[in-house]
Amino acid sequence: MPGAQGGIDFLLEPYRVLDLTDERGLLAGKILADMGADVLQVEPLGGSPARNVGPFHGDDPQPEKSLFWWAYAANKRSITLNLEQKDGQELLKKLVAKADFLIESFSPGYLEGLGLGYEKLAEINPKLVMVSITPFGQDGPYSNYQATDIVGMALGGFMYLTGDDDRAPVRISFPHFYLHGGAAGATAAMLAHTYRVTSGQGQYVDVSCQQAVAKTLAHAPQIWDIEGAILKRQGVYRQTSGENRVRINWPCKDGYVNYMVQGGTVAYSTRALLDWMKEDKFDTADLDAIDWEKMGYGAITPELMAQLGGPLGDFFKGHTRAELVQGSLDRRILLFPVATPSALQGHPQLEARGYFKEIEHPELGETVQYPGAFIKSGDGRDIAGVYRRPPLIGEHNVQVYQEEMGLSSSELETLKRSGVI
């Protein structure tokens, strides 16, 4: 079991997860694995299709070198299993008998077609929590639609609100549609688990990635419901209400920073910036006179924004990103750099908290820096984290099938030769 590894005081150590997902659901099991669950990635022969997703180590497109796979399969163990053969189905059922969770991301109906739907698996293990992650859910008018990241980000309402207003809506260049569904899969698994703890019963959970994306839209749906207004994408601006918008993204001397003028409970940030501008000999008398403290969110009018834009833009252009970031930290101004990966590697806060973890890849003779735990204990102890490099294809077949399930070596050989593992 993984618990003893890395000196981490895990939260979910007693539990086993069968992870049948591909690139559309890997994150769900990763979240549980990071909290200490024993996650068995069940891969088809030849490896998960997620291993074909780039970028690749050294730009060498091989299944053991997919950085997408590395990111979302670290901490997991891997077994191969051909679910389309009878022996494969029997092995899965044996695994289900001893598992707490099963997570899958096949097209709706695929597992039922193999006799491996929830009803059948629950007969073997009534306490099983089974989570399905699909683009739109198990049924309904879109349930058999072809979905890719851009299709999902569009139908979830994200794209209409993102991008420049004189061009097509954009997605995020790194795909997020399935990650939202994957993260929701972990939430769903834990909700059903909590019910199991008190009731003794397992259940089936149906997650929709489209809904998960639609939940990222803040109050935009409420603005339609309550005001009858449709928010539009605003490029470097952000529409806050009706015609009102504030600029978020500002060019500085050597890149970009984010700063959003706000009043109300964060009026102190606006006041502090105006004070800094005065040090630079900007005349801010008109802006100082505004009652920022009484200004609600979404109350900055186009006129006020136009009045602010000139002096703020000039001020930012007069400083480097590093100067603006440090000065804002000192003055409690809500300003942030538009970071690139290199800035994150040496980020002082991430370094101080020991976020990145060195994980050894012995096959490559390299040590690789991985993003670390998404939670810590309040006193700084590790209660989750990355501690094991992503598995090679079927790396744990012998460990799981032979040592844990008691298959003989000749049975394993038979299964190998018949294309089951």
Added chain:
Amino acid sequence: MTAQQETNQTPGPGKPLDGVNVLDFCWVAVGPMTTKYLGEYGATVVRVESVKRPGTLRNAAPFRDGISGINRSGYFASYNANKMGITVDMRHPRARELMLRMAKWAHLVTENFTPGTMESWELGFDQLKEVNPGLVMFSTSMMGRGGPMERQPGFGPVLSSLVGLTNLTGWPDRDPVNPYGAYTDFIVPRFAVAAILAGLDRSRRTGEGVHIDMSQLETTLHFSAPVLLDYAVNNREQARAGNRDPGAAPHGAYLCSGNDRWLAIGCFSDQHWEGLQRTIAPDGKGWPYNPDFATLLSRKANEDELDHLLTDWTSSWEVGALMETLQSAGVPAGMVNDCRDLFEDAQLQHRGHFQWLDHPEIGPYATDTSEMVLSLSPGSLDTPAPLLGEHNSHVLKDLIGLTDEEYKSLEEDGVLE
């Protein structure tokens, strides 16, 4: 009567978090979205607010009929359904004692203040644990506790930039743009709920509480982990690419008829492309059959021209009709839904994504339900967001058992403000 006793009287299978009591100090969006899931799935969530310093969202548009008011924000109302609200002046000398009584009642305390705020009220985890050893406390902040930037104040819209997502969004020939809204605020809660429930699970098993500290920066980086690895091992800095994708062509949002209507299309395989070819030119003739577009590699090489020709074709189509037509030909295609479309989207309607609650000041308002359906113990949103201080009496008398005299004395002393 305790929440557990109330639960036992409720008929039906119940919800996963029936009997779980949450003392909720969360404010703005990331915290309230987290505790909304908990309330939706049965927890008794009591939000602590302040009359003197009401949270940002209570003053946030939209407002029904354009009339603002402390109980009229649709933004607040959406993220605080299924919760109760009490008001406490945390700087009052008697507030601490009252909150310790609440902490005894609670299984979970949640907060998303700047680190050190709870400690400044002498309500840090060490102090709460003295009255309730099994307590789970969840703290989330922009940067996490400790470290040189722990007190960096902040909120979601700009965290997208700090985490590197803004750098990955927009057109290569233009300034980068932020992903819409306080985007990271809506990534973090799913990790948060999973972690909270894992903490409650361990507390149940061991009797020992835990303080969970979540840095929103560190959590959100898991949404770009392969990009970070690409830098770590290949020294490559990925940047924004508009709507292009290395594995597909055509791939983008294509203009349709009407005002600002777009259809997202992504052809990753020959089958996808052949479906598109057949739909554009069923007779097997014309530009889709040009050898320049015969293979994925050739389509990638001639992608500008392909986008141009495809747009000429899509721009005469009604977007919904084209989505259905292409999907029936096996082509990945999806409408770029605006917020009105979301309410009319056949699949979201099928899922019951939006639900209407009746609020005493706002009237009926829409809020979104969770993206998961639990077969045996589904969630539900049953009560609108609390008015400011609406549940002072119910929570303090009925849930934690203050006497009428104790309650009156708190009121008279100005603690409940």
